[in-house]
Amino acid sequence: MELDKMDENDWKYHGEGNKSLVVSHVQVSDRLGTKQAFQHIRNIVDYNKNVMKPLLGEKYVHSGEVVKLPLEFVRQLSLKVQQERPELRCDKVMDTFSGCGLCLPNLTQLSPCHFGDHRPPLCVEIKPKCGFLPFSRYVTKECKRKVCRFCMHQHFKLANGKWNRLSRYCPLDLFSGSKQRMYVAIKHLLEEPQNNLKIFKGGELIYSCNDDAKQQPDLNELVQHLRPYFHHCISLYNGHQSSKAIFSELIQLICSALLSSGDSKRSVEPRKAESRQFCEASPLHRDPLRSGSHGLPRDCVLSKILQVQMLDNLDIDGLYPLYKRVEQYLEEFPKERNRLQIDGPYDESFLEKVKTYPSEDDGSIEYAVGKVLQYRIAMTAKDCSVMITFAPCGQDEKIFALAPAKHCFTYSVSILDLDPKPSDSIPHQYKLDSKIVNYYLRSTNTSQDRPSSNLYKEHQECMLLFHPV
């Protein structure tokens, strides 16, 4: 031990008696922890590369790589960033002893070859959540077939103080493929971003839910940031009207990116997607717009995410008994855990297992494991985020461009937060699901659904602004 390099942060309180106070060296005692942390990140990378990338598409997923980091660097960094962390996350402490991290491209930026304009790229991050109503025959609570998980969960989150206002966003509108419904869904995300929307400019966060959740984020401030990107709205309209037009342009850009095939190649024929569904709690439910459900273009990012989410075809109600079957089997045969790859490794054979389990429940462990693995993959897709980064470009770059209006933008679409969900989170999911449903039933008995909005009228104005993608 080199005395001049001793650092009090490498030591922690261990215990004390009458005469001695004992401290222990953290690195030594946590050596196993370091190895586990490294394996944990390795698992994330493998899962991204070998499971989520083949399912969601090469172009959307960046698997990243594990990097070793000097402990002193991590320690200094944790002190530096502490003040900027939102209060609601500060109960989590950064692990400064693992000595490793996950290195990813900064998705709020565009690659340098796209820099043809002085204006920094804008990036919109959306966490869309689950975009379909369960269709499993094991679902017993009728309301689960009518009201989506996100909308029901809102009531529970409000009651628990996670948020102070209900979000009017409904994932089923976003995943509908109808530009009108998507427009309204994104508008609702802007009004109440919670943890479902963030906007960055030049890599800096400029719009998200406030740390003080009681305060609504400032849309006027956002519009000031956006003005330089949508000049013609300012010349065509005045004051309030120009702000509305700017938001409308932004929303259309987001819609175009979400419906595009993610790169310059145009997507194939729009198909009628599986999710021609409506949520009864969506503010659009009673509007004439309800009839619009066009399905998602096959290769667009939302279609990819929805297909993976729908691997959950039993719902937690049908999955839980299979999870119990697996648990019981592993109690009897603990060594089977590795062969069945319950919690990895996430190599090619993992995805193979997911694809080749028996199609009918023959009572086998293979069937139960296959469904549990599918469910876990679906959970990842229900909790991932989409990042759309765009920057103005010249007409000559148009081939890569989103051009919903009179502007030309280069863009890229990525999916992030694709961490594997552990199988032991399934009992928690099961309990949470029942709490959410029961709370929703109780709370809406007294307060009924959210008030119907005047959106259709307002939306007819926006509809005039749509252009082909």
Ligand SMILES: O=P(O)(O)O[C@@H]1[C@@H](OP(=O)(O)O)[C@H](OP(=O)(O)O)[C@H](O)[C@H](OP(=O)(O)O)[C@H]1OP(=O)(O)O
């Ligand atoms: O269960 P949900 O739907 O509440 O999702 C959790 C998210 O809450 P949300 O509803 O999006 O506000 C939750 O989001 P926050 O951290 O609360 O922003 C996490 O993403 C959580 O994932 P993990 O357990 O940290 O891997 C998510 O948990 P998982 O269910 O994906 O494990």
Ligand SMILES: Nc1ncnc2c1ncn2[C@@H]1O[C@H](COP(=O)(O)OP(=O)(O)OP(=O)(O)O)[C@@H](O)[C@H]1O
């Ligand atoms: N590659 C990236 N480029 C730019 N920003 C990123 C990138 N990865 C993550 N972020 C930002 O960091 C935030 C947190 O990352 P991430 O969602 O992966 O964390 P998490 O702890 O897994 O979140 P969750 O609680 O949703 O599970 C993201 O919402 C995004 O704003």
